[in-house]
Amino acid sequence: MSEKNVSHTKWMKRAIFLASLGKNTTSPNPMVGAVILDKNGSLISEGFHLKAGMPHAEAMAFNNLKKDAKDGTMYVNLEPCCHQGRTPPCVDKVISSGIKKIYISNKDPDKRVSGKGIKLLEEAGIKVHLGLCKKESLELNKAFIYRNITNKAFGVLKWAMSIDGRIGLKNGKSKWITNEDSRSLVHNFRAEFDAIIIGGNTLRKDNPLLTSRGSKTPEPLRVVFTKTLDLPTKSNLWDCNEAKTLIIYDSRTANESFLKRIPKCVEVEKISSDNPELISKLLAKRGFNKVLWECGPKLATSAVKAGCINEIISFIAPKILGGENSMNPFGDFEFREMNETIKLSGSKIRFIGNDIFVKSSLKNFCYDY
Structure with a gap:
Protein backbone atom coordinates (compact mmCIF):
# COMPACT_ATOMS: atom_id res chain seq x y z
CA MET A 1 0.00 0.00 0.00
CA SER A 2 1.42 3.38 -1.00
CA GLU A 3 2.05 6.14 1.55
CA LYS A 4 -0.83 8.09 0.01
CA ASN A 5 -3.24 5.17 0.37
CA VAL A 6 -2.11 4.63 3.96
CA SER A 7 -3.04 8.23 4.68
CA HIS A 8 -6.51 7.85 3.13
CA THR A 9 -7.10 4.67 5.13
CA LYS A 10 -5.98 6.41 8.32
CA TRP A 11 -8.53 9.19 7.92
CA MET A 12 -11.37 6.83 6.97
CA LYS A 13 -10.65 4.68 10.01
CA ARG A 14 -10.83 7.86 12.04
CA ALA A 15 -14.27 8.56 10.55
CA ILE A 16 -15.39 5.01 11.39
CA PHE A 17 -14.15 5.41 14.97
CA LEU A 18 -16.06 8.67 15.30
CA ALA A 19 -19.16 6.93 13.91
CA SER A 20 -18.88 4.25 16.62
CA LEU A 21 -19.28 6.94 19.29
CA GLY A 22 -22.97 6.97 18.35
CA LYS A 23 -23.38 3.29 19.25
CA ASN A 24 -26.75 2.49 20.86
CA THR A 25 -28.17 5.99 20.31
CA THR A 26 -28.61 6.62 16.56
CA SER A 27 -31.30 4.08 15.63
CA PRO A 28 -33.24 4.16 13.32
CA ASN A 29 -30.39 6.09 11.71
CA PRO A 30 -26.96 4.61 10.95
CA MET A 31 -23.72 5.39 12.78
CA VAL A 32 -21.76 7.92 10.73
CA GLY A 33 -18.53 9.85 11.25
CA ALA A 34 -16.96 12.55 9.08
CA VAL A 35 -13.46 14.01 8.81
CA ILE A 36 -12.49 17.14 6.83
CA LEU A 37 -8.97 18.03 5.68
CA ASP A 38 -7.96 21.35 4.11
CA LYS A 39 -6.35 21.59 0.66
CA ASN A 40 -2.93 20.94 2.25
CA GLY A 41 -4.09 17.71 3.91
CA SER A 42 -4.33 19.07 7.45
CA LEU A 43 -7.23 18.14 9.74
CA ILE A 44 -9.61 21.07 10.10
CA SER A 45 -12.76 19.40 11.45
CA GLU A 46 -14.58 16.21 12.34
CA GLY A 47 -17.96 15.13 13.61
CA PHE A 48 -20.32 12.22 14.20
CA HIS A 49 -24.02 11.54 14.41
CA LEU A 50 -24.93 11.26 18.08
CA LYS A 51 -28.66 10.67 18.08
CA ALA A 52 -31.66 10.53 15.75
CA GLY A 53 -33.02 14.05 15.26
CA MET A 54 -29.66 15.66 16.00
CA PRO A 55 -27.23 16.95 13.31
CA HIS A 56 -25.71 14.36 11.01
CA ALA A 57 -21.96 13.75 11.05
CA GLU A 58 -21.29 15.95 8.03
CA ALA A 59 -23.30 18.84 9.51
CA MET A 60 -21.46 18.59 12.81
CA ALA A 61 -18.11 18.56 10.99
CA PHE A 62 -19.01 21.70 9.04
CA ASN A 63 -20.21 23.38 12.23
CA ASN A 64 -16.83 22.59 13.83
CA LEU A 65 -14.67 23.94 10.97
CA LYS A 66 -11.47 25.68 12.04
CA LYS A 67 -10.85 27.16 8.58
CA ASP A 68 -12.28 27.24 5.04
CA ALA A 69 -12.88 23.78 3.55
CA LYS A 70 -12.60 25.00 -0.07
CA ASP A 71 -10.61 22.52 -2.23
CA GLY A 72 -10.38 20.21 0.79
CA THR A 73 -11.17 16.51 1.26
CA MET A 74 -13.88 14.77 3.27
CA TYR A 75 -13.93 11.20 4.60
CA VAL A 76 -17.31 9.74 5.59
CA ASN A 77 -18.22 6.10 6.16
CA LEU A 78 -21.70 6.32 4.59
CA GLU A 79 -23.05 8.19 1.57
CA PRO A 80 -24.27 11.67 2.56
CA CYS A 81 -28.06 11.96 2.59
CA CYS A 82 -29.85 13.91 -0.13
CA HIS A 83 -33.40 13.99 1.26
CA GLN A 84 -35.13 16.23 3.76
CA GLY A 85 -35.84 14.32 6.95
CA ARG A 86 -35.69 15.51 10.55
CA THR A 87 -32.49 17.32 9.46
CA PRO A 88 -31.53 19.02 6.15
CA PRO A 89 -29.77 17.12 3.32
CA CYS A 90 -26.02 16.73 3.95
CA VAL A 91 -25.18 16.67 0.23
CA ASP A 92 -26.11 20.36 -0.04
CA LYS A 93 -23.64 21.27 2.72
CA VAL A 94 -20.84 19.27 1.09
CA ILE A 95 -21.41 20.91 -2.29
CA SER A 96 -21.68 24.46 -0.93
CA SER A 97 -18.49 24.02 1.13
CA GLY A 98 -16.28 23.86 -1.96
CA ILE A 99 -14.83 20.48 -1.02
CA LYS A 100 -12.96 18.98 -3.98
CA LYS A 101 -12.80 15.26 -3.06
CA ILE A 102 -14.84 12.93 -0.89
CA TYR A 103 -14.07 9.36 0.19
CA ILE A 104 -17.12 7.24 1.06
CA SER A 105 -17.02 3.69 2.45
CA ASN A 106 -20.54 2.54 1.56
CA LYS A 107 -23.57 3.62 -0.37
CA ASP A 108 -26.61 4.29 1.78
CA PRO A 109 -29.07 1.34 1.43
CA ASP A 110 -32.03 3.66 2.11
CA LYS A 111 -33.92 3.86 -1.19
CA ARG A 112 -34.40 7.61 -0.71
CA VAL A 113 -30.63 8.04 -0.90
CA SER A 114 -28.88 4.99 -2.38
CA GLY A 115 -26.57 6.32 -5.10
CA LYS A 116 -28.51 9.57 -5.49
CA GLY A 117 -26.28 11.46 -3.06
CA ILE A 118 -23.16 10.29 -4.89
CA LYS A 119 -24.63 11.32 -8.23
CA LEU A 120 -25.38 14.85 -6.98
CA LEU A 121 -21.83 15.19 -5.65
CA GLU A 122 -20.35 14.07 -8.96
CA GLU A 123 -22.62 16.38 -10.94
CA ALA A 124 -21.34 19.25 -8.78
CA GLY A 125 -17.79 18.44 -9.86
CA ILE A 126 -16.68 16.71 -6.67
CA LYS A 127 -14.42 13.67 -7.12
CA VAL A 128 -16.04 10.73 -5.34
CA HIS A 129 -14.03 7.68 -4.19
CA LEU A 130 -16.30 4.80 -3.08
CA GLY A 131 -15.32 1.68 -1.13
CA LEU A 132 -12.46 2.73 1.17
CA CYS A 133 -12.59 0.59 4.37
CA LYS A 134 -15.80 -0.94 3.06
CA LYS A 135 -15.69 -4.07 5.23
CA GLU A 136 -15.18 -2.21 8.51
CA SER A 137 -17.97 0.22 7.73
CA LEU A 138 -20.36 -2.56 6.74
CA GLU A 139 -19.73 -4.34 10.03
CA LEU A 140 -20.49 -1.16 11.97
CA ASN A 141 -23.85 -0.58 10.29
CA LYS A 142 -24.86 -4.14 9.37
CA ALA A 143 -28.16 -3.96 11.29
CA PHE A 144 -29.18 -0.68 9.62
CA ILE A 145 -28.22 -2.04 6.20
CA TYR A 146 -30.02 -5.34 6.80
CA ARG A 147 -33.25 -3.60 7.81
CA ASN A 148 -33.24 -1.33 4.77
CA PHE A 225 -45.39 -12.37 21.55
CA THR A 226 -48.37 -14.51 22.43
CA LYS A 227 -50.72 -16.73 20.46
CA THR A 228 -53.39 -16.87 23.17
CA LEU A 229 -53.08 -13.70 25.32
CA ASP A 230 -53.11 -16.11 28.26
CA LEU A 231 -50.81 -13.85 30.26
CA PRO A 232 -50.68 -12.82 33.94
CA THR A 233 -52.44 -9.57 34.84
CA LYS A 234 -49.56 -8.70 37.16
CA SER A 235 -46.11 -8.54 35.59
CA ASN A 236 -42.92 -6.51 35.71
CA ILE A 247 -47.73 -7.05 23.18
CA ILE A 248 -47.91 -8.66 19.75
CA TYR A 249 -50.54 -11.34 19.41
CA ASP A 250 -51.97 -13.74 16.86
CA SER A 251 -55.38 -12.32 15.96
CA ARG A 252 -56.72 -15.77 15.00
CA THR A 253 -56.31 -17.49 18.36
CA ALA A 254 -56.01 -14.85 21.11
CA ASN A 255 -58.57 -14.00 23.79
CA GLU A 256 -58.68 -10.22 23.40
CA SER A 257 -60.67 -9.67 26.59
CA PHE A 258 -57.35 -9.93 28.47
CA LEU A 259 -56.31 -6.54 27.09
CA LYS A 260 -58.90 -4.79 29.25
CA ARG A 261 -57.11 -5.99 32.41
CA ILE A 262 -53.67 -4.45 31.87
CA PRO A 263 -52.47 -0.80 32.01
CA LYS A 264 -53.26 1.36 29.00
CA CYS A 265 -49.59 2.32 28.71
CA VAL A 266 -48.86 -1.14 27.29
CA GLU A 267 -48.95 -1.01 23.49
CA VAL A 268 -50.74 -3.69 21.51
CA GLU A 269 -50.35 -4.94 17.93
CA LYS A 270 -52.09 -7.88 16.31
CA ILE A 271 -50.72 -9.94 13.44
CA SER A 272 -52.39 -12.40 11.10
CA SER A 273 -50.52 -15.57 12.14
CA ASP A 274 -47.90 -16.95 14.53
CA ASN A 275 -45.09 -16.53 11.99
CA PRO A 276 -42.18 -14.73 13.77
CA GLU A 277 -41.24 -13.06 10.48
CA LEU A 278 -44.30 -10.83 10.94
CA ILE A 279 -42.85 -9.66 14.26
Whole structure:
Protein backbone atom coordinates (compact mmCIF):
# COMPACT_ATOMS: atom_id res chain seq x y z
CA MET A 1 0.00 0.00 0.00
CA SER A 2 1.42 3.38 -1.00
CA GLU A 3 2.05 6.14 1.55
CA LYS A 4 -0.83 8.09 0.01
CA ASN A 5 -3.24 5.17 0.37
CA VAL A 6 -2.11 4.63 3.96
CA SER A 7 -3.04 8.23 4.68
CA HIS A 8 -6.51 7.85 3.13
CA THR A 9 -7.10 4.67 5.13
CA LYS A 10 -5.98 6.41 8.32
CA TRP A 11 -8.53 9.19 7.92
CA MET A 12 -11.37 6.83 6.97
CA LYS A 13 -10.65 4.68 10.01
CA ARG A 14 -10.83 7.86 12.04
CA ALA A 15 -14.27 8.56 10.55
CA ILE A 16 -15.39 5.01 11.39
CA PHE A 17 -14.15 5.41 14.97
CA LEU A 18 -16.06 8.67 15.30
CA ALA A 19 -19.16 6.93 13.91
CA SER A 20 -18.88 4.25 16.62
CA LEU A 21 -19.28 6.94 19.29
CA GLY A 22 -22.97 6.97 18.35
CA LYS A 23 -23.38 3.29 19.25
CA ASN A 24 -26.75 2.49 20.86
CA THR A 25 -28.17 5.99 20.31
CA THR A 26 -28.61 6.62 16.56
CA SER A 27 -31.30 4.08 15.63
CA PRO A 28 -33.24 4.16 13.32
CA ASN A 29 -30.39 6.09 11.71
CA PRO A 30 -26.96 4.61 10.95
CA MET A 31 -23.72 5.39 12.78
CA VAL A 32 -21.76 7.92 10.73
CA GLY A 33 -18.53 9.85 11.25
CA ALA A 34 -16.96 12.55 9.08
CA VAL A 35 -13.46 14.01 8.81
CA ILE A 36 -12.49 17.14 6.83
CA LEU A 37 -8.97 18.03 5.68
CA ASP A 38 -7.96 21.35 4.11
CA LYS A 39 -6.35 21.59 0.66
CA ASN A 40 -2.93 20.94 2.25
CA GLY A 41 -4.09 17.71 3.91
CA SER A 42 -4.33 19.07 7.45
CA LEU A 43 -7.23 18.14 9.74
CA ILE A 44 -9.61 21.07 10.10
CA SER A 45 -12.76 19.40 11.45
CA GLU A 46 -14.58 16.21 12.34
CA GLY A 47 -17.96 15.13 13.61
CA PHE A 48 -20.32 12.22 14.20
CA HIS A 49 -24.02 11.54 14.41
CA LEU A 50 -24.93 11.26 18.08
CA LYS A 51 -28.66 10.67 18.08
CA ALA A 52 -31.66 10.53 15.75
CA GLY A 53 -33.02 14.05 15.26
CA MET A 54 -29.66 15.66 16.00
CA PRO A 55 -27.23 16.95 13.31
CA HIS A 56 -25.71 14.36 11.01
CA ALA A 57 -21.96 13.75 11.05
CA GLU A 58 -21.29 15.95 8.03
CA ALA A 59 -23.30 18.84 9.51
CA MET A 60 -21.46 18.59 12.81
CA ALA A 61 -18.11 18.56 10.99
CA PHE A 62 -19.01 21.70 9.04
CA ASN A 63 -20.21 23.38 12.23
CA ASN A 64 -16.83 22.59 13.83
CA LEU A 65 -14.67 23.94 10.97
CA LYS A 66 -11.47 25.68 12.04
CA LYS A 67 -10.85 27.16 8.58
CA ASP A 68 -12.28 27.24 5.04
CA ALA A 69 -12.88 23.78 3.55
CA LYS A 70 -12.60 25.00 -0.07
CA ASP A 71 -10.61 22.52 -2.23
CA GLY A 72 -10.38 20.21 0.79
CA THR A 73 -11.17 16.51 1.26
CA MET A 74 -13.88 14.77 3.27
CA TYR A 75 -13.93 11.20 4.60
CA VAL A 76 -17.31 9.74 5.59
CA ASN A 77 -18.22 6.10 6.16
CA LEU A 78 -21.70 6.32 4.59
CA GLU A 79 -23.05 8.19 1.57
CA PRO A 80 -24.27 11.67 2.56
CA CYS A 81 -28.06 11.96 2.59
CA CYS A 82 -29.85 13.91 -0.13
CA HIS A 83 -33.40 13.99 1.26
CA GLN A 84 -35.13 16.23 3.76
CA GLY A 85 -35.84 14.32 6.95
CA ARG A 86 -35.69 15.51 10.55
CA THR A 87 -32.49 17.32 9.46
CA PRO A 88 -31.53 19.02 6.15
CA PRO A 89 -29.77 17.12 3.32
CA CYS A 90 -26.02 16.73 3.95
CA VAL A 91 -25.18 16.67 0.23
CA ASP A 92 -26.11 20.36 -0.04
CA LYS A 93 -23.64 21.27 2.72
CA VAL A 94 -20.84 19.27 1.09
CA ILE A 95 -21.41 20.91 -2.29
CA SER A 96 -21.68 24.46 -0.93
CA SER A 97 -18.49 24.02 1.13
CA GLY A 98 -16.28 23.86 -1.96
CA ILE A 99 -14.83 20.48 -1.02
CA LYS A 100 -12.96 18.98 -3.98
CA LYS A 101 -12.80 15.26 -3.06
CA ILE A 102 -14.84 12.93 -0.89
CA TYR A 103 -14.07 9.36 0.19
CA ILE A 104 -17.12 7.24 1.06
CA SER A 105 -17.02 3.69 2.45
CA ASN A 106 -20.54 2.54 1.56
CA LYS A 107 -23.57 3.62 -0.37
CA ASP A 108 -26.61 4.29 1.78
CA PRO A 109 -29.07 1.34 1.43
CA ASP A 110 -32.03 3.66 2.11
CA LYS A 111 -33.92 3.86 -1.19
CA ARG A 112 -34.40 7.61 -0.71
CA VAL A 113 -30.63 8.04 -0.90
CA SER A 114 -28.88 4.99 -2.38
CA GLY A 115 -26.57 6.32 -5.10
CA LYS A 116 -28.51 9.57 -5.49
CA GLY A 117 -26.28 11.46 -3.06
CA ILE A 118 -23.16 10.29 -4.89
CA LYS A 119 -24.63 11.32 -8.23
CA LEU A 120 -25.38 14.85 -6.98
CA LEU A 121 -21.83 15.19 -5.65
CA GLU A 122 -20.35 14.07 -8.96
CA GLU A 123 -22.62 16.38 -10.94
CA ALA A 124 -21.34 19.25 -8.78
CA GLY A 125 -17.79 18.44 -9.86
CA ILE A 126 -16.68 16.71 -6.67
CA LYS A 127 -14.42 13.67 -7.12
CA VAL A 128 -16.04 10.73 -5.34
CA HIS A 129 -14.03 7.68 -4.19
CA LEU A 130 -16.30 4.80 -3.08
CA GLY A 131 -15.32 1.68 -1.13
CA LEU A 132 -12.46 2.73 1.17
CA CYS A 133 -12.59 0.59 4.37
CA LYS A 134 -15.80 -0.94 3.06
CA LYS A 135 -15.69 -4.07 5.23
CA GLU A 136 -15.18 -2.21 8.51
CA SER A 137 -17.97 0.22 7.73
CA LEU A 138 -20.36 -2.56 6.74
CA GLU A 139 -19.73 -4.34 10.03
CA LEU A 140 -20.49 -1.16 11.97
CA ASN A 141 -23.85 -0.58 10.29
CA LYS A 142 -24.86 -4.14 9.37
CA ALA A 143 -28.16 -3.96 11.29
CA PHE A 144 -29.18 -0.68 9.62
CA ILE A 145 -28.22 -2.04 6.20
CA TYR A 146 -30.02 -5.34 6.80
CA ARG A 147 -33.25 -3.60 7.81
CA ASN A 148 -33.24 -1.33 4.77
CA ILE A 149 -32.57 -4.16 2.31
CA THR A 150 -34.82 -6.89 3.77
CA ASN A 151 -37.47 -4.85 5.63
CA LYS A 152 -36.76 -7.08 8.65
CA ALA A 153 -34.96 -6.29 11.90
CA PHE A 154 -31.50 -7.79 12.37
CA GLY A 155 -32.08 -10.56 14.92
CA VAL A 156 -29.79 -11.91 17.63
CA LEU A 157 -30.83 -14.95 19.67
CA LYS A 158 -29.40 -15.26 23.20
CA TRP A 159 -29.59 -17.98 25.82
CA ALA A 160 -27.71 -19.28 28.87
CA MET A 161 -27.19 -23.00 29.37
CA SER A 162 -25.33 -25.64 31.33
CA ILE A 163 -22.37 -27.48 29.86
CA ASP A 164 -24.73 -30.37 29.01
CA GLY A 165 -26.90 -28.07 26.92
CA ARG A 166 -29.82 -27.41 29.29
CA ILE A 167 -31.44 -23.99 29.80
CA GLY A 168 -33.54 -25.06 32.79
CA LEU A 169 -34.78 -27.94 34.89
CA LYS A 170 -37.82 -29.93 33.81
CA ASN A 171 -39.93 -27.92 36.29
CA GLY A 172 -38.93 -24.75 34.41
CA LYS A 173 -36.55 -23.31 37.03
CA SER A 174 -33.50 -21.64 35.46
CA LYS A 175 -32.22 -19.04 37.96
CA TRP A 176 -29.30 -18.89 37.91
CA ILE A 177 -27.33 -21.03 35.47
CA THR A 178 -24.55 -18.52 34.73
CA ASN A 179 -22.43 -16.45 37.08
CA GLU A 180 -23.07 -12.87 38.19
CA ASP A 181 -20.55 -11.38 35.74
CA SER A 182 -22.29 -13.05 32.81
CA ARG A 183 -25.67 -11.75 33.95
CA SER A 184 -24.25 -8.25 34.34
CA LEU A 185 -22.83 -8.46 30.82
CA VAL A 186 -26.28 -9.37 29.48
CA HIS A 187 -27.76 -6.24 31.08
CA ASN A 188 -25.11 -4.07 29.38
CA PHE A 189 -25.45 -6.04 26.18
CA ARG A 190 -29.17 -5.24 25.96
CA ALA A 191 -28.27 -1.58 25.46
CA GLU A 192 -27.18 -2.46 21.90
CA PHE A 193 -30.74 -3.33 20.91
CA ASP A 194 -33.88 -1.44 20.00
CA ALA A 195 -36.18 -4.18 21.30
CA ILE A 196 -36.07 -7.39 23.34
CA ILE A 197 -38.49 -10.20 22.41
CA ILE A 198 -39.86 -12.99 24.57
CA GLY A 199 -42.77 -15.39 24.28
CA GLY A 200 -45.74 -15.89 26.56
CA ASN A 201 -44.17 -18.92 28.28
CA THR A 202 -41.08 -16.94 29.30
CA LEU A 203 -43.29 -14.20 30.75
CA ARG A 204 -45.41 -16.68 32.71
CA LYS A 205 -42.45 -18.66 34.10
CA ASP A 206 -39.82 -15.97 34.74
CA ASN A 207 -41.66 -12.63 35.06
CA PRO A 208 -38.52 -10.90 33.70
CA LEU A 209 -37.70 -7.19 33.85
CA LEU A 210 -35.90 -7.16 30.46
CA THR A 211 -33.99 -3.93 30.93
CA SER A 212 -30.37 -2.86 30.59
CA ARG A 213 -30.48 -1.76 34.25
CA GLY A 214 -29.93 1.83 33.20
CA SER A 215 -27.21 1.25 30.60
CA LYS A 216 -29.46 2.77 27.93
CA THR A 217 -31.94 5.66 28.00
CA PRO A 218 -34.62 5.10 26.94
CA GLU A 219 -34.55 1.37 27.58
CA PRO A 220 -35.14 -1.04 24.68
CA LEU A 221 -38.78 -1.77 23.92
CA ARG A 222 -39.92 -4.97 25.66
CA VAL A 223 -41.92 -7.16 23.30
CA VAL A 224 -44.11 -10.11 24.30
CA PHE A 225 -45.39 -12.37 21.55
CA THR A 226 -48.37 -14.51 22.43
CA LYS A 227 -50.72 -16.73 20.46
CA THR A 228 -53.39 -16.87 23.17
CA LEU A 229 -53.08 -13.70 25.32
CA ASP A 230 -53.11 -16.11 28.26
CA LEU A 231 -50.81 -13.85 30.26
CA PRO A 232 -50.68 -12.82 33.94
CA THR A 233 -52.44 -9.57 34.84
CA LYS A 234 -49.56 -8.70 37.16
CA SER A 235 -46.11 -8.54 35.59
CA ASN A 236 -42.92 -6.51 35.71
CA LEU A 237 -43.45 -5.78 32.04
CA TRP A 238 -46.71 -3.92 32.67
CA ASP A 239 -44.79 -1.26 34.64
CA CYS A 240 -44.12 1.30 31.90
CA ASN A 241 -42.04 3.45 34.24
CA GLU A 242 -39.22 0.94 33.81
CA ALA A 243 -39.48 0.68 30.01
CA LYS A 244 -42.10 0.61 27.31
CA THR A 245 -43.81 -2.68 26.53
CA LEU A 246 -45.50 -3.98 23.39
CA ILE A 247 -47.73 -7.05 23.18
CA ILE A 248 -47.91 -8.66 19.75
CA TYR A 249 -50.54 -11.34 19.41
CA ASP A 250 -51.97 -13.74 16.86
CA SER A 251 -55.38 -12.32 15.96
CA ARG A 252 -56.72 -15.77 15.00
CA THR A 253 -56.31 -17.49 18.36
CA ALA A 254 -56.01 -14.85 21.11
CA ASN A 255 -58.57 -14.00 23.79
CA GLU A 256 -58.68 -10.22 23.40
CA SER A 257 -60.67 -9.67 26.59
CA PHE A 258 -57.35 -9.93 28.47
CA LEU A 259 -56.31 -6.54 27.09
CA LYS A 260 -58.90 -4.79 29.25
CA ARG A 261 -57.11 -5.99 32.41
CA ILE A 262 -53.67 -4.45 31.87
CA PRO A 263 -52.47 -0.80 32.01
CA LYS A 264 -53.26 1.36 29.00
CA CYS A 265 -49.59 2.32 28.71
CA VAL A 266 -48.86 -1.14 27.29
CA GLU A 267 -48.95 -1.01 23.49
CA VAL A 268 -50.74 -3.69 21.51
CA GLU A 269 -50.35 -4.94 17.93
CA LYS A 270 -52.09 -7.88 16.31
CA ILE A 271 -50.72 -9.94 13.44
CA SER A 272 -52.39 -12.40 11.10
CA SER A 273 -50.52 -15.57 12.14
CA ASP A 274 -47.90 -16.95 14.53
CA ASN A 275 -45.09 -16.53 11.99
CA PRO A 276 -42.18 -14.73 13.77
CA GLU A 277 -41.24 -13.06 10.48
CA LEU A 278 -44.30 -10.83 10.94
CA ILE A 279 -42.85 -9.66 14.26
CA SER A 280 -39.51 -8.88 12.64
CA LYS A 281 -41.16 -6.93 9.83
CA LEU A 282 -43.45 -5.04 12.22
CA LEU A 283 -40.49 -3.91 14.33
CA ALA A 284 -38.47 -2.99 11.22
CA LYS A 285 -41.36 -0.83 10.05
CA ARG A 286 -41.13 1.00 13.38
CA GLY A 287 -37.49 1.77 12.54
CA PHE A 288 -35.91 -0.85 14.77
CA ASN A 289 -32.56 -1.94 13.33
CA LYS A 290 -31.50 -4.60 15.82
CA VAL A 291 -33.58 -6.82 18.11
CA LEU A 292 -32.67 -9.38 20.77
CA TRP A 293 -34.63 -12.61 21.04
CA GLU A 294 -34.49 -13.86 24.66
CA CYS A 295 -37.27 -16.37 24.16
CA GLY A 296 -37.82 -20.00 25.06
CA PRO A 297 -37.29 -23.06 22.84
CA LYS A 298 -40.59 -22.98 20.94
CA LEU A 299 -40.34 -19.37 19.77
CA ALA A 300 -36.56 -19.68 19.25
CA THR A 301 -37.08 -22.64 16.93
CA SER A 302 -39.82 -20.85 15.01
CA ALA A 303 -37.69 -17.69 14.72
CA VAL A 304 -34.75 -19.64 13.29
CA LYS A 305 -36.99 -21.51 10.84
CA ALA A 306 -38.56 -18.20 9.72
CA GLY A 307 -35.14 -16.65 9.01
CA CYS A 308 -35.40 -14.04 11.76
CA ILE A 309 -32.07 -14.84 13.43
CA ASN A 310 -28.75 -13.56 12.10
CA GLU A 311 -26.49 -14.14 15.09
CA ILE A 312 -26.50 -16.42 18.12
CA ILE A 313 -25.02 -15.68 21.53
CA SER A 314 -24.70 -18.38 24.15
CA PHE A 315 -23.44 -18.29 27.72
CA ILE A 316 -22.25 -21.75 28.84
CA ALA A 317 -21.83 -22.45 32.56
CA PRO A 318 -19.73 -25.30 34.04
CA LYS A 319 -22.78 -27.01 35.53
CA ILE A 320 -24.63 -30.24 34.76
CA LEU A 321 -28.42 -30.04 34.92
CA GLY A 322 -29.08 -33.49 33.45
CA GLY A 323 -32.44 -35.09 32.78
CA GLU A 324 -34.00 -36.11 29.47
CA ASN A 325 -36.91 -33.77 30.11
CA SER A 326 -34.83 -30.75 31.11
CA MET A 327 -35.26 -27.69 28.91
CA ASN A 328 -33.20 -27.32 25.71
CA PRO A 329 -32.52 -24.07 23.81
CA PHE A 330 -34.53 -25.38 20.83
CA GLY A 331 -37.36 -27.67 19.93
CA ASP A 332 -37.17 -30.35 17.24
CA PHE A 333 -36.02 -29.15 13.82
CA GLU A 334 -36.81 -32.68 12.56
CA PHE A 335 -33.46 -33.13 10.85
CA ARG A 336 -32.86 -36.63 9.50
CA GLU A 337 -29.37 -36.22 8.04
CA MET A 338 -26.28 -34.40 9.33
CA ASN A 339 -26.10 -32.32 6.15
CA GLU A 340 -29.49 -30.84 7.06
CA THR A 341 -28.23 -29.32 10.30
CA ILE A 342 -27.70 -25.59 10.79
CA LYS A 343 -24.08 -24.48 10.40
CA LEU A 344 -22.70 -21.49 12.28
CA SER A 345 -19.71 -19.39 11.24
CA GLY A 346 -17.35 -16.70 12.47
CA SER A 347 -17.48 -17.90 16.08
CA LYS A 348 -15.88 -15.74 18.76
CA ILE A 349 -15.20 -17.34 22.15
CA ARG A 350 -14.05 -15.91 25.48
CA PHE A 351 -14.24 -16.70 29.18
CA ILE A 352 -16.28 -14.72 31.70
CA GLY A 353 -14.97 -16.15 34.95
CA ASN A 354 -15.70 -19.86 34.57
CA ASP A 355 -18.49 -19.25 32.04
CA ILE A 356 -17.88 -19.45 28.30
CA PHE A 357 -19.25 -16.77 25.96
CA VAL A 358 -19.80 -17.83 22.33
CA LYS A 359 -20.98 -15.53 19.52
CA SER A 360 -21.60 -16.95 16.02
CA SER A 361 -23.22 -15.94 12.77
CA LEU A 362 -26.21 -17.99 11.76
CA LYS A 363 -27.27 -16.27 8.59
CA ASN A 364 -24.75 -14.93 6.10
CA PHE A 365 -26.05 -11.86 4.32
CA CYS A 366 -24.64 -10.29 1.17
CA TYR A 367 -24.19 -6.56 1.75
CA ASP A 368 -23.29 -5.83 -1.88
CA TYR A 369 -26.31 -3.72 -2.74
